[in-house]
Amino acid sequence: MLITSTDNDKIKEYSKLKERKYRDQTGEFLIEGPHLIAEAYRAGIVKELILEQDAVLPLNAPTIYVTKDIINKLSEVEAPTNVMALCRKMETKEDIGKKILILDGIQDPGNLGTIIRSSKAFHIDTIVLGENTVDVYNPKVIRATQGMIFHINIIKKEIEPFLLSLKQLDIPIYGTKVEYGKDFRTLKNKDKDTFALIMGNEGNGIRSEVLDLCDSYFYIEMAPDVESLNVGVAASIILYELDRRD
Amino acid sequence: MLITSTDNDKIKEYSKLKERKYRDQTGEFLIEGPHLIAEAYRAGIVKELILEQDAVLPLNAPTIYVTKDIINKLSEVEAPTNVMALCRKMETKEDIGKKILILDGIQDPGNLGTIIRSSKAFHIDTIVLGENTVDVYNPKVIRATQGMIFHINIIKKEIEPFLLSLKQLDIPIYGTKVEYGKDFRTLKNKDKDTFALIMGNEGNGIRSEVLDLCDSYFYIEMAPDVESLNVGVAASIILYELDRRD
Numbered sequence: 001m002l003i004t005s006t007d008n009d010k011i012k013e014y015s016k017l018k019e020r021k022y023r024d025q026t027g028e029f030l031i032e033g034p035h036l037i038a039e040a041y042r043a044g045i046v047k048e049l050i051l052e053q054d055a056v057l058p059l060n061a062p063t064i065y066v067t068k069d070i071i072n073k074l075s076e077v078e079a080p081t082n083v084m085a086l087c088r089k090m091e092t093k094e095d096i097g098k099k100i101l102i103l104d105g106i107q108d109p110g111n112l113g114t115i116i117r118s119s120k121a122f123h124i125d126t127i128v129l130g131e132n133t134v135d136v137y138n139p140k141v142i143r144a145t146q147g148m149i150f151h152i153n154i155i156k157k158e159i160e161p162f163l164l165s166l167k168q169l170d171i172p173i174y175g176t177k178v179e180y181g182k183d184f185r186t187l188k189n190k191d192k193d194t195f196a197l198i199m200g201n202e203g204n205g206i207r208s209e210v211l212d213l214c215d216s217y218f219y220i221e222m223a224p225d226v227e228s229l230n231v232g233v234a235a236s237i238i239l240y241e242l243d244r245r246d
Numbered sequence: 247m248l249i250t251s252t253d254n255d256k257i258k259e260y261s262k263l264k265e266r267k268y269r270d271q272t273g274e275f276l277i278e279g280p281h282l283i284a285e286a287y288r289a290g291i292v293k294e295l296i297l298e299q300d301a302v303l304p305l306n307a308p309t310i311y312v313t314k315d316i317i318n319k320l321s322e323v324e325a326p327t328n329v330m331a332l333c334r335k336m337e338t339k340e341d342i343g344k345k346i347l348i349l350d351g352i353q354d355p356g357n358l359g360t361i362i363r364s365s366k367a368f369h370i371d372t373i374v375l376g377e378n379t380v381d382v383y384n385p386k387v388i389r390a391t392q393g394m395i396f397h398i399n400i401i402k403k404e405i406e407p408f409l410l411s412l413k414q415l416d417i418p419i420y421g422t423k424v425e426y427g428k429d430f431r432t433l434k435n436k437d438k439d440t441f442a443l444i445m446g447n448e449g450n451g452i453r454s455e456v457l458d459l460c461d462s463y464f465y466i467e468m469a470p471d472v473e474s475l476n477v478g479v480a481a482s483i484i485l486y487e488l489d490r491r492d
Contacts, residue, residue: 110356114476121468121475148472185490220486222367226394229367229482230360236479237486240466244431 002065020135029137032084039147052082076139093153097125098194105132105201113144114232120148122239130159163213175214184241248311266381275383278330285393298328322385339399343371344440351378351447359390360478366394368485376405409459421460430487
């Protein structure tokens with residue numbers, strides 16, 4: 001099927017997916033570029049390929065062909081490629097595993113994407129998004145994950161009741177603070193096999209009522225005249241350290 | 247002095263500083279927000295404060311007052327604060343120290359800013375920007391550094407001749423590769439006191455002719471189905487590891 005009008009009903013529907021509201025309503029979202037599409041395909045969530053007339057993608061999925069104008073209308077980047085895809089959101093797994101990362105109010109899409117990418121690299125089983133966290137299907141988030149979003153379990157929870165449920169399971173909860181607390185390097189190997197690590201908002205860190213529910217507090221040692229690291233960097237360094245075995 | 251017209255000559259000159267060409271010509275750049283201005287002031291590079299009429303900043307510097315329209319014209323963010331400053335570029339130090347980070351073609355302003363911030367946190371003495379690296383005075387870079395850009399020595403060099411000069415000084419050159427190479431954790435304490443670490447471009451890594459000049463190659467161990475980390479994250483983890491003493 002070739003669609004040539006940007007006023008086509010299907011294209012108008014797809015265009016609405018730029019807004020979180022419509023992504024939430026439909027359970028669908030758009031991605032662009034061959035690399036992301038390949039990763040989504042590998043995860044089995046591609047519903048339809050949206051290809052510019054002359055584009056070729058050797059994937060077995062329903063396909064519509066469109067004009068460059070339509071790609072430009074659907075795309076969220078300045079210089080779009082000629083391939084996009086409609087995807088359905090990932091299914092979430094009930095089994096959250098033993099290595100859990102909890103995000104309390106991450107607001108910047110690039111930071112969330114980076115954290116998801118690093119979580120996959122350092123063997124996190126489940127990422128828990130608290131209230132006030134940016135939409136994980138925001139296109140900027142997806143781009144920053146480099147497709148790793150499609151290969152890790154991501155769930156949404158209200159953080160406080162979720163932490164109480166973790167306590168029932170005897171999963172230790174690690175909080176992060178810019179200062180005080182213990183150096184992460186003091187963690188023993190056995191403390192790295194099962195944990196829930198919490199990272200907080202870019203400006204304000206972890207909310208105090210959430211900090212109160214942590215079992216222990218850690219920080220990253222750094223030069224004294226530096227206030228803090230970027231939260232994506234801080235999370236990644238800690239995940240790297242928790243993945244390290246002495 | 248109160249300026250009320252966006253057509254004022256001074257304001258028109260300042261507005262040009264959004265372009266790299268004019269920053270290079272004048273050696274000046276604009277910053278916004280109280281936090282960045284405080285850091286620039288601490289570094290002694292604020293030439294003039296640009297305050298909205300009702301704004302107060304308790305700093306001892308020449309000041310002009312302007313309207314909200316002028317702030318909006320000069321600002322590069324969606325929701326500007328009411329304080330900006332004209333700064334002169336940092337002076338560079340001839341003495342590059344013993345811990346050097348070399349960037350070969352970092353293109354994303356956020357990545358460069360994050361790397362500068364982490365470099366300060368983990369005791370890098372000098373950052374060397376190779377050809378094809380994004381302008382360090384790009385406003386997005388400066389924001390992402392959280393002001394740390396004003397407190398670290400940053401110089402521009404052609405990388406290949408610079409590496410040859412490092413070899414004369416017997417400074418070991420560490421290259422990074424996504425795979426192969428040694429794990430950074432194998433480095434001894436004595437190998438962490440003097441070094442030049444090279445990080446490469448987001449998409450392509452370090453250019454092969456630059457890689458050829460490295461003395462040893464390292465990588466970060468991670469899950470096998472993850473291709474790579476964000477370069478700002480990778481640089482930060484390595485700097486963290488190089489700052490660590492066993």
